[in-house]
Amino acid sequence: MKIVVLTGSPHRQGTSALLADEFIAGAVSKGHAIVRFDTAFEKVGPCRACYYCDRHDGECIQKDAMRKILPEILSADMIVLVTPLYYFNMTAQLKTVLDRLMPQRAALRKHPMKSAMLVTCGSNTDWNMDAIMAHYKVLQQYLPWEDQGVVLAKNVFARKDIEGTDYPPAAKALGERL
Numbered sequence: 001m002k003i004v005v006l007t008g009s010p011h012r013q014g015t016s017a018l019l020a021d022e023f024i025a026g027a028v029s030k031g032h033a034i035v036r037f038d039t040a041f042e043k044v045g046p047c048r049a050c051y052y053c054d055r056h057d058g059e060c061i062q063k064d065a066m067r068k069i070l071p072e073i074l075s076a077d078m079i080v081l082v083t084p085l086y087y088f089n090m091t092a093q094l095k096t097v098l099d100r101l102m103p104q105r106a107a108l109r110k111h112p113m114k115s116a117m118l119v120t121c122g123s124n125t126d127w128n129m130d131a132i133m134a135h136y137k138v139l140q141q142y143l144p145w146e147d148q149g150v151v152l153a154k155n156v157f158a159r160k161d162i163e164g165t166d167y168p169p170a171a172k173a174l175g176e177r178l
């Protein structure tokens with residue numbers, strides 16, 4: 001499979017980057033091809049809601065790094081969202097890329113994909129991940145994506161908190177069982 005991994009953290013060596021690395025290692029060991037796009041380190045502007053795309057055959061008015069990743073998403077078999085929790089949802093960097101799927105929403109909705117989500121967060125409250133899980137669920141319904149699994153790593157504020165826990169092996173196992 002061709003798998004697009006979208007990461008959302010501005011920490012190159014953070015908690016969610018570790019989960020991304022482990023997932024990728026697991027998937028690569030089973031022969032899958034990975035395209036990784038680190039949204040926090042790419043130039044992607046927020047959707048301007050100008051609907052230029054609807055008047056120009058799905059072409060966006062903004063000529064930025066979406067031109068690199070959108071064709072990869074359109075030809076992928078699977079998409080993986082990797083993000084730290086920011087105010088109970090994905091980071092703005094990652095959400096910006098999802099918003100910018102708008103020009104190709106019709107094509108995407110005709111192209112079912114597998115999906116997974118890896119999330120890290122600092123707190124341990126039981127309802128912490130409710131909003132991001134609800135969001136992930138409606139994305140599956142809309143796009144449509146077929147969930148292959150999630151890893152929700154709580155109580156991991158920084159890298160040292162997640163190293164040695166069960167979460168990195170869980171992310172690797174998710175990649176291995178695809």
Ligand SMILES: Cc1cc2nc3c(=O)[nH]c(=O)nc-3n(C[C@H](O)[C@H](O)[C@H](O)COP(=O)(O)O)c2cc1C
Pocket residue numbers: 009010011013014015016017083084085086087088089120121122123124128156157158159
């Ligand atoms: C702007 C911001 C918002 C955050 N919001 C939450 C939150 O809603 N719940 C939570 O448990 N942790 C929250 N955190 C903590 C991060 O999710 C946590 O530190 C995470 O492990 C960082 O991942 P990273 O190292 O991959 O960047 C927030 C951190 C930042 C900087």
